[in-house]
Amino acid sequence: MSGSSTQDSSPVLHIAGQAISSADVVSLLRRYGLWPALVKEIVIDRAIASVTLTPDQARQALDQFLQANQVSTPEQRQRFLDQRGLSEADLAAVAERTQKLQIYKADTWGPKVESHFLQRKASLDRVLYSLIRTQDGGLAQELYFRIQDDGQPFADLARQHSEGQEAQTGGLIGPVELSVPHPALGRVLSISQPGQLWPPTRVGEWFVVVRLEKFLPARLDDPTRQRLTDELFNAWLAEQVQAALGEHDPVDESA
Template sequence: MTLSWLNGHRATLARSGVLRQALRVELIEQSLADDQIPLPDEQQQQALLRDFWQRQTLPPEKQASWLRQRHLSEAELIAMLSRPQRWRQWCSQRWAHSQEALFLKHKNQLDQASIALLRLEDEGLARELYLQLQEGEATVQELAERYCRDQPQRQAGQWGHRPLIELPPALADMVRSSPPGKLREPVQLAAGDWVILRVERFEAASLNDPVVPPRLYQLEGDAQLEAWMEAWLNQSGN
């Protein structure tokens, strides 16, 4: 598959709902080839295959049939399975020299927190539940199950240690400005969206954390990939 092939089959792929995914894969493959990012060594390849077949719960005698049905060779499967790892390697090579600039650009996407959260439509109910929490009459999780169960998109309850990027921007800013351990009085983020919040733990991203640089490279790689995709789609659509 090439970009020219994608362009020639654009309409069919779009109707099938796979154009963006196919384009993403092709752009990644092209980048890996251009910069000669190698496949993992034999031991890593076998580990990838072993883990994959275990997830598929397929015994060895059925694996060849599975591949034939999908018109794949084992080498092609290995290339697919190793693509995320090789893309991370490409991103690291591309932006390792820009660590500090990337940190300033993406820091807010890497901050993490554990929070207790209620999001309610009614101000009166929000203030009543706030008082219950203040008096220790109930827990956030109990109230979330009772009053927010039918609105899972509001992400109420005990919210484990996760990136703040997963929260709406206004709520993420509220988390950053809240002292850990303090129950915030109800705050209206938008019409019909009253928030009661307690930050259990906040962890600001730091370049001293060894997991942060790879995440920065991945974020920048994904942003670059998205820009390439939009440029190709807009150019090809003209």
Template sequence: MKNLEQKTIQFLDEINKNTLKFLKSGNMLPNLIRNFLIDKIASDIYLEKDIYEREIKNFYSKNNILNKKDLDNILKIKGNTEEELHYQITLPLKILEFAKQQFQAEIESYFLERKDFLDEYTFNIIRLKNKDLAYELYFRIDSEESDFLKLSETYSYYSSLYPKGLFGPKNLQGMNTLIVNKLIHASPNDLIQPFQVDEWWIILKLINKKKAKLDKPTRNMLLIEIFNKYINNLVKNFTDDYLKNGNQ
């Protein structure tokens, strides 16, 4: 850690003062430090030759790079050398490998902490701006007088997030906390009474809840989340310390 900090400070000290001033004024310094830290971390990670070559081959296949002419075209478009392109292709693997080495012991507790947001939900939703109408529709659905989806098509304000009044199956990341709390504590087929979110009145019916499992894809995703938090913390600390030490 100390060595990484020293390398970062040395790197910043070597930047032309006018360039550094421009980076700070444009709030680009944190991103520069982030990229530098990731590069230094990745430089210490070794990938087995077959893994490295397979990743390059997969990229070439997905991008229809069949010969040198195809490769030269994509290098020209990206403005990269072949070595730089290979670095970019394999960087995510190196980051994941570093995360496995550093954060594997944390993954189970972090999974439990994040689990409610990783479970996949399917639910119906109606969004209204009229409280009285919201309760009227709720009672019509609850008494089975009317169908939820038909009422949604007729009365609900359209949202690309809830096409035709249906959400999922997806996790709840990024969703309003009030909606999340209602769904977390609901059981399948529960019809949830109208509640207010900002200017909206919301009616929900939970259709299904699929519990998240700590399988390989989920494990890798969470490792990258932890890595990003780790990097963001380093960037903040290094940036703050650098500016505090008279480098305004």
């Protein structure tokens, strides 16, 4: 998108008494790191251009938008508009845009969610586990035998000897997704059975004694479906924005 020097020098905005030309707008967006954000929103607008809402959907979209922004009275509504420089028409458009985007994401990536879930399931499974970590390998070995052979409570030993924050919870961590722990620890937990205690394992600078308490397999419920839909959309959006940023300079500054 190019523009003549006359167009570039014409004031298009007046902010705090300063006239800002179209060329200045682009320069300022770049300077403040806002150009990628603008490109992203333009890509979204182009993607949802064909999505239409029924009157009922439009009213519902506005109601949900106002509720999400804690706008419930006429005074709050006017203040919301004034603070953002919006008109009532702008407000409706913003609210409808949010709803259109949700419809677009569901229609475009909803059918791909199940296969994406199967690819991601191993990292989405959650575990509850007990952990003792120490930089003393000998101590780690001793604690392992005290739990395994002597039956001493894991929680008590974790409170006394673990050198991480888990000492405050008796060594108990989670539930967390298997992608959260250190990869080496995640691999151990992924092949564990509930109640299985592992001998000291080197994880980075630590020696860890770990026991799986509970395995919670991931399910493709509504929150997970929405999360994976968003993942697929965001990956697509990042590619589109990067491609757009790599195109010819949006303003022909040599004109």
